Amino acid sequence: MRPENCVKNYVSDRRMYANYVARNIKKVCKEVGPRPSGSEKELEAQEWLANDLRTSCDEVRTEEFRLAPAAFMAWVQVAVFAGVAGAALIFAAHFVTGKLPLIFTAVATALLVLAIFFVITEFLFYKETLDPFMPKKTSHNIVAVRKPSGEVKKRIIFSGHADSAPEWRFTYWGGPKLVLPAIIIGLLGLVYTTVINVMALVMSVRGADITQSKTVWILSVVAVCLVPAFLFELLFYNPKRPVDGANDNLSGCLCSMALPRFMQDNDIRFENTEVMVVLTGSEEAGLRGAKAFVKAHGKELEDVPTVFVGLDTVRDYDFMSVYNKDMTGTVKNDAEVSKLLKEGAALAGFDLPYKTVSFGSSDAAAITKGGMKATCFAAMDPAPARYYHTRLDTADNLDLKTIEAGVGIVLETAFLYDEKGLDV
Numbered sequence: 001m002r003p004e005n006c007v008k009n010y011v012s013d014r015r016m017y018a019n020y021v022a023r024n025i026k027k028v029c030k031e032v033g034p035r036p037s038g039s040e041k042e043l044e045a046q047e048w049l050a051n052d053l054r055t056s057c058d059e060v061r062t063e064e065f066r067l068a069p070a071a072f073m074a075w076v077q078v079a080v081f082a083g084v085a086g087a088a089l090i091f092a093a094h095f096v097t098g099k100l101p102l103i104f105t106a107v108a109t110a111l112l113v114l115a116i117f118f119v120i121t122e123f124l125f126y127k128e129t130l131d132p133f134m135p136k137k138t139s140h141n142i143v144a145v146r147k148p149s150g151e152v153k154k155r156i157i158f159s160g161h162a163d164s165a166p167e168w169r170f171t172y173w174g175g176p177k178l179v180l181p182a183i184i185i186g187l188l189g190l191v192y193t194t195v196i197n198v199m200a201l202v203m204s205v206r207g208a209d210i211t212q213s214k215t216v217w218i219l220s221v222v223a224v225c226l227v228p229a230f231l232f233e234l235l236f237y238n239p240k241r242p243v244d245g246a247n248d249n250l251s252g253c254l255c256s257m258a259l260p261r262f263m264q265d266n267d268i269r270f271e272n273t274e275v276m277v278v279l280t281g282s283e284e285a286g287l288r289g290a291k292a293f294v295k296a297h298g299k300e301l302e303d304v305p306t307v308f309v310g311l312d313t314v315r316d317y318d319f320m321s322v323y324n325k326d327m328t329g330t331v332k333n334d335a336e337v338s339k340l341l342k343e344g345a346a347l348a349g350f351d352l353p354y355k356t357v358s359f360g361s362s363d364a365a366a367i368t369k370g371g372m373k374a375t376c377f378a379a380m381d382p383a384p385a386r387y388y389h390t391r392l393d394t395a396d397n398l399d400l401k402t403i404e405a406g407v408g409i410v411l412e413t414a415f416l417y418d419e420k421g422l423d424v
Contacts, residue, residue, distance in 0.1 A: 001419060002347065003411040006266050014411070017262055018404035021254040024052065025246050026395040034242035037163045037285035038069040038137035046142045046162045046279055049253060053277060056257075056264035057144040065141070065281075065292035068134035072286035073166070075115075075122045075130065076236050079190050082115030083230040086193040087223035090200055094211045094220065101211060102204040109201050112194040119187070124328055126286045126361055139163075139281035141289050143297075146260045146275040153272035155306040156417045158259055158410055159290075160252025161283030161363060164245025165389040167238045172390035176383040180359075186233045189226045196223060237389075246395045248380070248388065252311035253279050255406040259414050273418040274304075283363055290363035294370030301372065305421060307337045308374035309413060310364035313388075314406035315399050316381045320345075323376040325356035326365035333364050334373040336422040341375050343424045344413025350405060358382065373422075377409060 004010035028045050035042040046062070053060045089108035093101040121127040142162070170179040196219040200210045210216045256277045263269065280289030290310075322345070324338035325331065338354065345352040357365070357376070364376035379402050380388065387393040416424060 001415060003262070003415050006268055014408050015404055017258045017407045018400055020261060021251065021258055021403050021407060022398050022400055024254050025250045025398060028250055029244045029246050029395040034244055035162060035164045036069065036166065036242040037282035037288070038067060038139040042163045042281055043140050046140055046281065049162065049257065049279055050142045050144070053142070053144040053257060053260065056260035057146045057277070059145040061143050063141045063143060063292070063296065064138050065288070066136050067139055067282055067285060067288040068131040068136050069139070069282060069285040070239070071128065071130040071134040072122055072126075073237060073239075074134060075118045076233060078118050078130070079115045079186065080230045080233050082111040083190050083193050084227050086112045086197050087220070087227050087230075090197050090220045091224045093200065094217060097211075102201070105197050105201040105204055105210070108197040109194070112190065112197060116190065116194060119190070122286065125330065126327065126366070128286070139289060141281055141293050142279040143293070144260065144277040146263060147269070148272050148274055149269040150271045152274045152304055154304050154417070154421055155274040155276060155301065156414055157276040157278055157306065157308045158256035158311065158414070159278040159280060159308065159363060160254070160256050160311045161249045161280045161289060162253055163282055163284050164243050165248065165284040167241040167243050167391060168389040169235050169238055171384060171386060171388055172392070175386040179384065182233065182236065185229055189229055193223050193226065196220065241391070243389060243391055244394045246398060247315040247393050248313045249283070249311070251314035251398070251403060251406070255311050255314050255403065255410055258407045259410050262411060270418040275414065280363055287361060287363055287366040290366035291370065294367050294372055298370045298372055306372060307334070307340065307417065307422070308364065308367045308372055309337065309341055310362050310367070310374065310376045311406065311410070312362045312376060312378045313380040314378075314403055316379050316385060317399060317402040317405065319381050320350060320352055320377070320379040320402070320405060321355040322352050323357050323362065323364065323378055324354045326368065326376060327357065327361040329356045329358055331361075331365040331368055333368050333375040337373045338375040340417055340422055340424050341377055341409070341413055344416045345409045347412040347416060348405065348408035350409065359384070377406070379406065
């Protein structure tokens with residue numbers, strides 16, 4: 001059965017649910033506003049959305065988890081501190097005698113290697129390596145269930161994250177022309193400073209006097225010249241200015257919620273397919289909500305075949321894609337679920353390409369790593385778009401055409417899964 005077989009005027013109804021999505025995004029932005037990870041505002045928005053879900057789902061529950069919201073982006077400050085210290089120490093090593101050059105370069109190397117470790121683990125692989133050192137807060141996931149009319153034989157989950165990001169100044173000031181070069185220059189500068197300190201340390205251990213080396217002197221002067229670039233990185237994001245996050249990612253939340261709303265309004269229950277909507281918290285703090293969800297429910301949801309479709313930023317029509325690779329290309333989302341989503345999109349009239357989340361990650365990656373079958377649908381210019389994590393991501397910046405497409409893709413994917421499972 002297709003969703004269009006359930007109503008007389010499916011096209012106009014689909015547009016009505018797109019308006020439902022846009023209208024509620026505007027209400028949340030107006031009545032709640034920005035929603036930092038682990039904040040009261042994040043929970044307030046989730047409770048607002050949960051009240052809507054209670055009118056279309058049989059069960060809606062709020063699940064809390066603990067996290068350190070500031071830990072995920074703290075790698076920026078750690079890297080800046082290590083870069084400045086590393087440059088200063090190797091430069092200062094030329095003006096001291098005895099064992100001090102060895103000590104200076106050893107300390108610098110240790111700081112820089114530790115910083116690179118945190119950049120790789122927190123930023124690239126979303127590990128919680130800095131969390132033990134940061135203050136903790138409580139965040140929440142909203143889990144809603146619409147039961148089938150008969151026995152549960154399979155399950156489909158649609159999900160979006162309810163929190164919003166702190167503003168990325170570089171994206172706002174210059175878009176991709178500034179944010180990507182700033183990140184690359186900062187990371188390359190960190191690697192460069194590490195390499196020259198390691199080189200100087202090895203020379204000192206072998207008995208060489210690095211204060212007499214012209215090569216080390218020139219390299220250390222270059223490192224000092226990088227200090228302003230390191231300090232500039234401190235402006236990367238503004239934790240005191242969270243954004244509205246209308247597109248990223250209230251659009252994903254509400255497009256997911258449109259499915260049970262459509263089913264309730266048209267008195268539809270799948271016979272054996274359970275529908276779930278999960279509104280995660282603290283995605284912008286390193287996928288913490290998705291991690292908490294799969295940790296809490298991954299095993300119990302193995303009772304029947306279960307698939308997870310994450311929706312993240314339904315805004316840019318020309319960039320609608322199935323993201324079958326995630327977390328900067330290091331995670332492969334499930335091939336069968338990705339194909340299911342692609343086929344569902346085809347039924348909705350869209351030929352979506354497979355793409356890779358080449359910078360950052362989505363909740364689907366955390367679900368995949370937790371052992372569940374998952375994929376991601378997103379419609380965002382990956383350049384990135386200038387509204388990405390900036391004050392421009394407001395309810396005035398929605399695109400109804402893309403939202404309607406997203407709603408259609410969600411509906412078709414759910415009905416297709418009910419009919420054929422993963423045999424598509």
